[in-house]
Amino acid sequence: MAIRDIVLMGDPVLRERAAEVEEFDDDLRRLVDDMFETMYAAEGIGLAAPQIGISKRIFVLDVRDEEDEGGGRYALINPEIVESSKETDRAPEGCLSIPGLEEVVERPSRIVLRAQDPEGQPVELHGEELLSRAIQHEFDHLNGVLFLDRLSPLKRRLALKKWQRVKPDAAG
Ligand code: NI
Numbered sequence: 281m282a283i284r285d286i287v288l289m290g291d292p293v294l295r296e297r298a299a300e301v302e303e304f305d306d307d308l309r310r311l312v313d314d315m316f317e318t319m320y321a322a323e324g325i326g327l328a329a330p331q332i333g334i335s336k337r338i339f340v341l342d343v344r345d346e347e348d349e350g351g352g353r354y355a356l357i358n359p360e361i362v363e364s365s366k367e368t369d370r371a372p373e374g375c376l377s378i379p380g381l382e383e384v385v386e387r388p389s390r391i392v393l394r395a396q397d398p399e400g401q402p403v404e405l406h407g408e409e410l411l412s413r414a415i416q417h418e419f420d421h422l423n424g425v426l427f428l429d430r431l432s433p434l435k436r437r438l439a440l441k442k443w444q445r446v447k448p449d450a451a452g
Protein backbone atom coordinates (compact mmCIF):
# COMPACT_ATOMS: atom_id res chain seq x y z
CA MET A 281 0.00 0.00 0.00
CA ALA A 282 1.09 3.55 -0.60
CA ILE A 283 -0.02 7.02 0.31
CA ARG A 284 -0.72 8.98 -2.89
CA ASP A 285 -0.53 12.74 -3.40
CA ILE A 286 -3.88 14.51 -3.15
CA VAL A 287 -4.49 17.01 -5.95
CA LEU A 288 -5.89 20.42 -5.08
CA MET A 289 -8.63 22.56 -6.56
CA GLY A 290 -7.23 24.12 -9.72
CA ASP A 291 -6.04 20.77 -11.10
CA PRO A 292 -8.10 20.01 -14.22
CA VAL A 293 -8.52 16.33 -13.26
CA LEU A 294 -11.00 17.49 -10.58
CA ARG A 295 -13.21 18.95 -13.33
CA GLU A 296 -13.40 15.88 -15.58
CA ARG A 297 -16.16 13.31 -15.78
CA ALA A 298 -14.38 10.19 -14.53
CA ALA A 299 -14.44 7.00 -16.60
CA GLU A 300 -16.32 3.80 -15.75
CA VAL A 301 -14.25 0.98 -14.27
CA GLU A 302 -14.31 -2.11 -16.49
CA GLU A 303 -11.65 -4.38 -14.96
CA PHE A 304 -12.21 -5.69 -11.44
CA ASP A 305 -8.68 -6.97 -10.97
CA ASP A 306 -5.81 -6.81 -8.49
CA ASP A 307 -4.75 -3.40 -9.83
CA LEU A 308 -8.18 -2.02 -8.89
CA ARG A 309 -8.02 -3.56 -5.42
CA ARG A 310 -4.49 -2.14 -4.90
CA LEU A 311 -5.75 1.28 -5.96
CA VAL A 312 -8.64 1.01 -3.47
CA ASP A 313 -6.18 0.06 -0.69
CA ASP A 314 -4.04 3.10 -1.55
CA MET A 315 -7.11 5.32 -1.52
CA PHE A 316 -8.06 4.14 1.99
CA GLU A 317 -4.50 4.64 3.20
CA THR A 318 -4.32 8.12 1.63
CA MET A 319 -7.69 9.08 3.10
CA TYR A 320 -6.75 7.92 6.61
CA ALA A 321 -3.36 9.68 6.43
CA ALA A 322 -5.17 12.92 5.53
CA GLU A 323 -7.79 12.33 8.27
CA GLY A 324 -10.63 12.46 5.77
CA ILE A 325 -13.89 10.49 5.75
CA GLY A 326 -14.11 10.18 1.96
CA LEU A 327 -11.82 10.24 -1.07
CA ALA A 328 -12.60 9.95 -4.77
CA ALA A 329 -10.09 8.63 -7.32
CA PRO A 330 -9.84 11.96 -9.22
CA GLN A 331 -8.48 13.45 -5.98
CA ILE A 332 -5.34 11.36 -6.46
CA GLY A 333 -5.24 12.22 -10.14
CA ILE A 334 -7.00 9.09 -11.40
CA SER A 335 -10.08 9.85 -13.46
CA LYS A 336 -12.05 6.70 -12.67
CA ARG A 337 -15.46 6.22 -11.06
CA ILE A 338 -14.26 5.04 -7.64
CA PHE A 339 -14.59 6.45 -4.16
CA VAL A 340 -13.91 5.28 -0.63
CA LEU A 341 -15.66 6.31 2.56
CA ASP A 342 -15.31 5.67 6.25
CA VAL A 343 -18.00 7.40 8.26
CA ARG A 344 -17.86 5.07 11.26
CA ASP A 345 -17.71 6.60 14.70
CA GLU A 346 -16.06 4.84 17.63
CA GLU A 347 -19.08 2.72 18.61
CA ASP A 348 -20.04 1.86 15.04
CA GLU A 349 -19.11 -1.78 14.59
CA GLY A 350 -21.11 -2.41 11.44
CA GLY A 351 -21.30 -0.54 8.16
CA GLY A 352 -19.72 2.76 7.38
CA ARG A 353 -16.57 1.70 5.51
CA TYR A 354 -17.07 1.35 1.79
CA ALA A 355 -15.22 1.19 -1.52
CA LEU A 356 -17.73 1.98 -4.26
CA ILE A 357 -17.13 1.54 -7.98
CA ASN A 358 -19.29 2.90 -10.84
CA PRO A 359 -21.86 4.37 -8.43
CA GLU A 360 -25.22 5.79 -9.41
CA ILE A 361 -27.59 7.71 -7.14
CA VAL A 362 -30.95 6.16 -8.00
CA GLU A 363 -33.12 8.02 -5.48
CA SER A 364 -32.82 11.35 -3.64
CA SER A 365 -35.28 12.64 -1.03
CA LYS A 366 -37.12 15.90 -1.65
CA GLU A 367 -36.33 16.83 1.93
CA THR A 368 -32.94 18.47 2.33
CA ASP A 369 -30.45 19.11 5.12
CA ARG A 370 -27.82 21.78 5.59
CA ALA A 371 -24.49 20.91 7.19
CA PRO A 372 -20.84 21.97 6.98
CA GLU A 373 -18.54 20.20 4.52
CA GLY A 374 -14.88 20.27 3.74
CA CYS A 375 -12.80 18.59 1.06
CA LEU A 376 -9.28 17.16 1.07
CA SER A 377 -8.71 18.93 -2.28
CA ILE A 378 -9.72 22.31 -0.81
CA PRO A 379 -7.97 22.27 2.58
CA GLY A 380 -8.80 25.14 4.91
CA LEU A 381 -12.31 25.73 3.61
CA GLU A 382 -15.52 24.59 5.28
CA GLU A 383 -18.94 25.74 4.13
CA VAL A 384 -22.55 24.78 4.84
CA VAL A 385 -24.01 22.86 1.89
CA GLU A 386 -27.65 21.95 1.29
CA ARG A 387 -28.24 18.44 -0.07
CA PRO A 388 -31.03 15.84 -0.18
CA SER A 389 -31.36 14.24 3.27
CA ARG A 390 -31.52 10.65 2.07
CA ILE A 391 -30.29 8.86 -1.02
CA VAL A 392 -30.18 5.37 -2.47
CA LEU A 393 -26.95 4.45 -4.22
CA ARG A 394 -26.22 1.49 -6.45
CA ALA A 395 -22.62 0.59 -7.18
CA GLN A 396 -20.21 -2.31 -7.40
CA ASP A 397 -17.72 -3.43 -4.79
CA PRO A 398 -14.03 -4.04 -5.67
CA GLU A 399 -14.91 -7.64 -6.61
CA GLY A 400 -17.47 -6.39 -9.11
CA GLN A 401 -20.46 -7.45 -7.00
CA PRO A 402 -23.52 -5.18 -6.94
CA VAL A 403 -24.17 -3.18 -3.75
CA GLU A 404 -27.06 -0.95 -2.76
CA LEU A 405 -26.76 1.58 0.03
CA HIS A 406 -29.50 3.57 1.74
CA GLY A 407 -27.82 6.64 3.19
CA GLU A 408 -29.02 9.24 5.61
CA GLU A 409 -27.30 11.92 7.68
CA LEU A 410 -23.50 11.79 7.38
CA LEU A 411 -23.44 8.73 5.10
CA SER A 412 -25.86 10.38 2.67
CA ARG A 413 -23.88 13.61 2.66
CA ALA A 414 -20.51 11.90 2.24
CA ILE A 415 -21.81 9.74 -0.64
CA GLN A 416 -23.22 12.78 -2.46
CA HIS A 417 -20.00 14.78 -1.96
CA GLU A 418 -17.81 11.95 -3.29
CA PHE A 419 -20.21 11.13 -6.12
CA ASP A 420 -19.99 14.78 -7.23
CA HIS A 421 -16.20 14.39 -7.57
CA LEU A 422 -16.75 11.70 -10.22
CA ASN A 423 -18.67 14.25 -12.30
CA GLY A 424 -16.16 17.08 -11.88
CA VAL A 425 -18.28 18.87 -9.26
CA LEU A 426 -16.82 20.37 -6.07
CA PHE A 427 -18.81 21.27 -2.97
CA LEU A 428 -18.19 24.98 -3.57
CA ASP A 429 -20.27 24.63 -6.76
CA ARG A 430 -23.27 23.86 -4.51
CA LEU A 431 -23.11 27.26 -2.76
CA SER A 432 -25.00 30.40 -3.70
CA PRO A 433 -23.04 32.63 -6.12
CA LEU A 434 -22.21 35.09 -3.33
CA LYS A 435 -21.04 32.45 -0.84
CA ARG A 436 -19.06 30.77 -3.59
CA ARG A 437 -17.31 34.01 -4.51
CA LEU A 438 -16.38 34.65 -0.86
CA ALA A 439 -15.12 31.07 -0.47
CA LEU A 440 -12.95 31.36 -3.60
CA LYS A 441 -11.49 34.59 -2.25
CA LYS A 442 -10.65 32.87 1.00
CA TRP A 443 -9.07 29.98 -0.94
CA GLN A 444 -6.66 32.42 -2.59
CA ARG A 445 -5.42 33.26 0.93
CA VAL A 446 -5.35 29.80 2.49
CA LYS A 447 -4.45 27.44 -0.36
CA PRO A 448 -1.18 25.55 0.10
CA ASP A 449 1.74 26.79 -2.01
CA ALA A 450 1.73 23.53 -3.96
CA ALA A 451 -1.53 24.66 -5.56
CA GLY A 452 0.47 27.29 -7.45
NI1 NI B 1 -14.07 16.34 -1.64
